[in-house]
Amino acid sequence: MQSTTKIALVTGGSRGLGKDAALRLAERGNDVIITYNSQKDEAQAVVETIQQTDRRAAALQLNVGDTRSFEDFTAALQDTLKTFQRERFDYLVNNAGHGVTVPSMADTTEEQFDELVRVHLKAPLFLTTKVLPLLNDGGAIVNISTGLTRFTHPGSGAYASVKAGVETLTKYMAREFGPRFIRANVVAPGAIATDFNGGRLRNSTQVQDMIKAITALPRFGQADDIGSVVAFLCSDDAKWISGQRIEVSGGMYL
Numbered sequence: 541m542q543s544t545t546k547i548a549l550v551t552g553g554s555r556g557l558g559k560d561a562a563l564r565l566a567e568r569g570n571d572v573i574i575t576y577n578s579q580k581d582e583a584q585a586v587v588e589t590i591q592q593t594d595r596r597a598a599a600l601q602l603n604v605g606d607t608r609s610f611e612d613f614t615a616a617l618q619d620t621l622k623t624f625q626r627e628r629f630d631y632l633v634n635n636a637g638h639g640v641t642v643p644s645m646a647d648t649t650e651e652q653f654d655e656l657v658r659v660h661l662k663a664p665l666f667l668t669t670k671v672l673p674l675l676n677d678g679g680a681i682v683n684i685s686t687g688l689t690r691f692t693h694p695g696s697g698a699y700a701s702v703k704a705g706v707e708t709l710t711k712y713m714a715r716e717f718g719p720r721f722i723r724a725n726v727v728a729p730g731a732i733a734t735d736f737n738g739g740r741l742r743n744s745t746q747v748q749d750m751i752k753a754i755t756a757l758p759r760f761g762q763a764d765d766i767g768s769v770v771a772f773l774c775s776d777d778a779k780w781i782s783g784q785r786i787e788v789s790g791g792m793y794l
Contacts, residue, residue, distance in 0.1 A: 545596075547629040548774055549617070551575045551604055551667070552636030554583035556734040557684065560767030561633055566590040566597070568771050573620055573629070575602035575613075575636065596624055604636045604663035605655065610670045617671065630679040631774035632671065634664040634706075637684065645697035656702045665709055672717070680774050681717070681724040683710045685785065689728060691793040703728075707785055714783035723782040725773050730789020732761040756791025765790075 548565045552558040553574025562572045563586070572590055576583035576599055583599035590597035598620045602613050621627060637660050640652050664683050675681075685707050688700035706726065713724035731751045751760040769788050772778055 545569065545571055546631065546774075547571045547573065547621070547624060547626060548631035548633065549573045549575075549629050549671070550633040550635055551602065551663075552577070553633075554579045554586055554599070557729065557732065557763050557766045557770075558633070558635040559586050560763035561635060561770040562586055562597075562767075563589065564764070564767035564771035565631070565633075565774060566593055566595045568775060569595070570631070570771075570774070571596040571624060573598050573600060573617070575600050575604075577601070577603050577636070598623070602636070604667060605658045607658075607662060607666050610667055613667075614670050614674070617674065621674070628674050628676045630676045632668060632675060632679070632681045633770055633774070634668065634681070634683045635770075636663070640699055642695045642698075644694055647695070648698040653698050653702075656698055660699075660702045661705045661709070664706060668713065675722060677720045677722065679722050680778070681710075681713055681722065682770050682773050683707075683713075683724070683726050684770075685710075685726045685728040687728050687730040687787055687789040687792055690787065710785075711783045718782065723773075723778070725778075725781060725783065726785040727766060727769055727773065728785055728787040728789070729766050730755070730761055730787070730792045732763060732766060734763055751792075754793055755789070756794050759790065761788070761790060 548570045550558050550562045553562040554576035562574050566572050587597040587599050600616050642648050683706050685703040688696045689704045710724050710726045752758045
């Protein structure tokens with residue numbers, strides 16, 4: 541008899557928000573497949589942590605900025621699913637990405653912008669459509685955006701604009717995949733203390749104090765503030781939520 545345990549695929553799951561999302565998904569009883577770009581050892585450590593909870597886990601290499609690799613990745617995903625005695629998975633979390641820190645929009649280079657588009661917008665579109673035949677009806681997609689699509693911060697214009705595209709893309713996913721009862725939603729983090737953008741928030745008390753001063757709940761975010769919301773959206777508790785943007789920022793700039 542085939543297992544009824546759900547399987548989640550989390551891109552960029554070796555560290556930061558993706559790692560915590562993977563761990564929270566496992567806590568909710570899901571098996572988890574994560575991807576990593578270059579941090580194989582860190583990815584394997586996440587896999588081992590999940591396996592210690594008696595959940596199945598695996599890590600696959602994927603550079604989301606290279607759409608040419610998606611064909612081989614999909615084949616590797618199919619092979620991995622077979623080791624789980626499954627043909628399909630249930631939840632897709634498009635998390636992999638990076639930031640660009642520049643003094644102002646005028647300092648953004650074309651190369652930086654093109655890379656942001658490849659990683660943050662092109663990848664969620666084409667990876668999702670590539671693996672869509674393997675995603676079970678009744679499943680869910682969670683795309684990661686940013687609070688910076690609602691409020692502004694100098695130097696983040698290019699990054700936030702690309703993420704605004706992700707939010708529009710998500711609404712179209714919700715509409716077009718809805719006939720299969722596949723839900724699509726956005727999680728938009730506020731300021732989170734991870735190694736994102738070189739760990740600027742995590743390592744600077746000055747930045748931390750600034751974030752506290754502009755946030756209704758006077759603290760800065762941690763990875764588990766985001767991972768738990770992702771895991772919620774990848775569950776039947778969120779079965780009537782689709783096409784929505786959920787900001788998880790503690791109430792920044794209210």
